[in-house]
Amino acid sequence: MENNSRGAWGSRFGFIMASAGSAIGLGNLWKFPYLAGANGGGAFVLVYLGIVILLGFTMMLGELSIGRATKLNQYGAYKKINPKFGFIGGIGILTGFLILSFYSVVGGWVIKYIFQYIMGGVQQADKMGYFVSFITNPYEPLIWHGLFMAATLFIVLGGVSGGIEKASKIMMPLLFLFLIIIAIRSLTLPGAMEGLKYFLIPNWSKFNLDVLVKAMGQVFFSLSLGMGTLVTYGSYLEGHEDLPSNALTIPALDTLAALLAGIAIMPAVFAFNQEPGAGPGLMFGTLPNIFASMPLGNLFGLMFFVLVFFAAVTSAISLLEVPVSWAMDSLKWSRTKAVWIFAGLCFVIGIGASLSNGPWEQKFYFFSKDGQNFFDVLDYLTSNILLPLGGVFMSLFITFVWGYDNAFKEIKIGSKNNFAIGGFWKMSMMVGVPLMMALVFLQQTGVLAKLIGQ
Ligand code: TRP
Numbered sequence: 001m002e003n004n005s006r007g008a009w010g011s012r013f014g015f016i017m018a019s020a021g022s023a024i025g026l027g028n029l030w031k032f033p034y035l036a037g038a039n040g041g042g043a044f045v046l047v048y049l050g051i052v053i054l055l056g057f058t059m060m061l062g063e064l065s066i067g068r069a070t071k072l073n074q075y076g077a078y079k080k081i082n083p084k085f086g087f088i089g090g091i092g093i094l095t096g097f098l099i100l101s102f103y104s105v106v107g108g109w110v111i112k113y114i115f116q117y118i119m120g121g122v123q124q125a126d127k128m129g130y131f132v133s134f135i136t137n138p139y140e141p142l143i144w145h146g147l148f149m150a151a152t153l154f155i156v157l158g159g160v161s162g163g164i165e166k167a168s169k170i171m172m173p174l175l176f177l178f179l180i181i182i183a184i185r186s187l188t189l190p191g192a193m194e195g196l197k198y199f200l201i202p203n204w205s206k207f208n209l210d211v212l213v214k215a216m217g218q219v220f221f222s223l224s225l226g227m228g229t230l231v232t233y234g235s236y237l238e239g240h241e242d243l244p245s246n247a248l249t250i251p252a253l254d255t256l257a258a259l260l261a262g263i264a265i266m267p268a269v270f271a272f273n274q275e276p277g278a279g280p281g282l283m284f285g286t287l288p289n290i291f292a293s294m295p296l297g298n299l300f301g302l303m304f305f306v307l308v309f310f311a312a313v314t315s316a317i318s319l320l321e322v323p324v325s326w327a328m329d330s331l332k333w334s335r336t337k338a339v340w341i342f343a344g345l346c347f348v349i350g351i352g353a354s355l356s357n358g359p360w361e362q363k364f365y366f367f368s369k370d371g372q373n374f375f376d377v378l379d380y381l382t383s384n385i386l387l388p389l390g391g392v393f394m395s396l397f398i399t400f401v402w403g404y405d406n407a408f409k410e411i412k413i414g415s416k417n418n419f420a421i422g423g424f425w426k427m428s429m430m431v432g433v434p435l436m437m438a439l440v441f442l443q444q445t446g447v448l449a450k451l452i453g454q
Contacts, residue, residue, distance in 0.1 A: 006071070006329070007160030008236050014165040015241070016249060018314070019224075019233050021168035023254040024175070025315030026106055027222035029308050030283045032258045033265045035218055037276035040206035041198040044215060045262065047207075051219045052255055055436065058428040059225045059391050061247035061411065061421075062398055067234025068243065069410040073325035074228025077235065082401050088393045092227035093323050095386040097342070099227070100319040101349035102378045104152065107312040108144030108354075109135065109284060110305055117302035121292060128278075128285030135284075136358035145350050152316040153343040156324060159335060160236050164317050171310035178307035179257065182300060183264040186271075189294075195270030199262045213443040216436060217383035223254055226387030226394070229318045232325045240414040244421045257311075264304075268294075283308070320346070353378055388440050395433040 009015040036044045070077040075089035112134065116122055124130040135141055155163045186192060220226045234243075265283075268290045269276050278286045291301035320343060327338035352360070356374035372380065398407050408422055 006236070006325075008238060010161040010165055012241060014161065014169055015233070015237060016246065016253075017168040017172045018165050018318070019230065019246070019250045020253040020257075021164075021172050021311075021314030022224045022229050022233065022318030023222065023250055023315070024172070024257040025222075025311045026103060026110075026308070027218065027315070028254065028258040029261045029311055030106065030280070032218060032222060033262050034279055034282040035214060036199065036262055037266065037269070037282060038279055039211045039214065040203045041266075041276070042200045043202035043204050043207050044211065045199065045259075046202050047212060047215045048218060048258075049255065051216050052223070052251055054428055055216075055391075055432050056219055056223050056225070056251040057247050058425055058432065059220075059394065060223060060230055060251060061244060061425060062394055062407075062429070063225065063228065063230035064234035064237070064243050064247055065407055065410045066394070066398075066402070067228075067231035068237045068239070068241070069406075071235050073235065073329045074231045074322055075326050076329045077228075077231050078397065081397075085397060085401060088390070088397060089228060089231075089326075091386070091393070092231075092390050093326055095227040095382055095390060096229070096319045096322040097346060098349070098378050098386070099221075099382045100152075100316060100346045102353040102375055103312070103316055103319065104149045104346060104350050105141065105145045105354045105375070107148035107152075107309070107316060108141055108146070110309045110312055111147055112141070112144045113284065113288075113305040114302065114309060117291075117298055117305055121298045121301055122288040127288040127292070128281055130288075131281055131285040135354075138355060138359045141354045141357070142351060145354055146347060148313070148316070149343055149347045149350070151313055152320055153339055155313065155317050156320050156339050156343075157336060164321065167317065168314050171314055175307045175310045176257070176260075178303050179260045179264060182304055182307075183260050185294075185300060186264050186266075186268040189268060189271040191271040192267035195267035195276075196263065198270060198276060199266040209439070209443050209446065213384055213439060216388060216439070220387035220391060221383045222258060223251055224315070224318060226390035228322055228390070232322050233318065235325070242415045243411050243413075244415050385440070385444070388436060392433055392437045395429045399429060 009018070032048075036048075066077050066081070070080045072080055073089070074092045075086050078089040079086035113122075122130055155167045157163060158166065187196065224230060265287065266276060268274075269282075269286060272290045272293055274286045274289060276282075287304070288301065291297035291304075294300060320339065323342045324335065324338040327333040327342070328335060331338075333341075353375040361373050398404070404426055411422070
């Protein structure tokens with residue numbers, strides 16, 4: 001078998017678990033609830049769902065088909081279809097790099113909280129204060145960040161079916177099980193209904209262009225779109241998989257997990273009179289208050305952070321796999337060498353991200369005049385600019401370079417029912433994508449105006 005050395009998925013179930021594992025991560029459990037909480041609750045959720053339906057499936061099918069058609073990494077795939085367009089893949093690989101660097105810092109916080117709950121929970125009365133003093137500490141978060149990166153490295157060293165697929169097949173079903181248990185617990189708290197209403201009934205008063213672009217960025221981030229994760233995962237597929245049905249299943253699972261996360265968190269936030277708009281501290285500063293006042297709270301706290309860890313690590317491995325797969329295909333590096341080098345580099349950039357929450361805060365102010373630190377800039381730049389840009393490039397590439405005829409030829413392999421989907425797909429690419437580009441452009445010029453003080 002020609003592709004044996006690249007690796008391939010062992011089963012359809014394994015592929016779906018690995019892809020869902022990539023999609024479901026800190027984006028769903030940490031970011032989605034706090035973004036929804038801070039941007040109008042149900043209104044954000046509704047807009048988010050609309051974008052998933054209009055663009056999520058389209059983009060995912062696009063990435064999977066490019067990957068499977070070429071059986072190459074993100075860079076090699078674009079280059080193989082047209083030698084002039086390798087740069088699209090290159091941007092994606094860089095983006096993934098930047099994401100993993102701050103992602104692993106947050107992953108480290110999650111491991112720290114697992115240990116904290118094993119030791120009996122967060123004792124300090126001011127839980128938000130505890131969180132802030134932890135992340136601003138110069139040394140401690142770095143240790144946990146290193147630990148998280150080591151776990152990621154270890155799994156990716158195991159390869160496609162032996163590492164990534166195996167870990168995902170165990171972690172993902174457990175994640176859903178824990179998430180459902182915690183959602184039920186949260187919904188049965190006295191006063192939970194207020195939170196459910198906040199999460200599901202739209203309040204449009206906070207809605208504006210910024211919120212729309214944030215929702216779009218969140219769709220990309222949450223579905224792992226726009227940087228070639230799914231090109232890479234698609235390249236490990238054998239010919240007979242039904243791509244459209246996979247491109248529906250993965251976003252459906254991802255959205256289910258995001259909604260469950262909101263249902264697990266918002267009702268509890270309201271039941272215990274916490275602030276839904278707490279921002280990034282919602283998971284680490286607000287939730288511990290709830291666990292502390294709940295019967296068996298430490299057990300639920302432990303279960304919660306273990307599930308977040310599973311989600312985070314199955315996503316981090318997909319981020320690391322993108323450059324690793326490129327180095328193996330293009331530079332002919334061994335997996336071991338590629339994994340160590342890229343994980344090491346991300347660890348180093350992550351040090352900057354972590355320190356920018358504390359002692360290096362001022363150092364990185366030149367990146368932004370709004371007082372966002374390096375950590376915030378990495379998050380903002382990747383989610384709201386680079387990922388949508390990657391998506392736009394991919395669509396333009398499919399429309400004008402690869403061509404729909406070639407794309408459809410690939411999509412039809414292994415798929416029985418692609419007629420209706422094909423029409424929608426083309427429409428969404430040709431209408432949805434330019435619209436998206438216009439929106440990002442509009443919003444960015446607004447942000448730009450603010451930055452230069454207009
Ligand atoms: N989707 C993951 C999450 O929700 C993060 C992630 C993994 C990602 N691979 C990606 C985001 C590729 C963007 C692109 O946490």
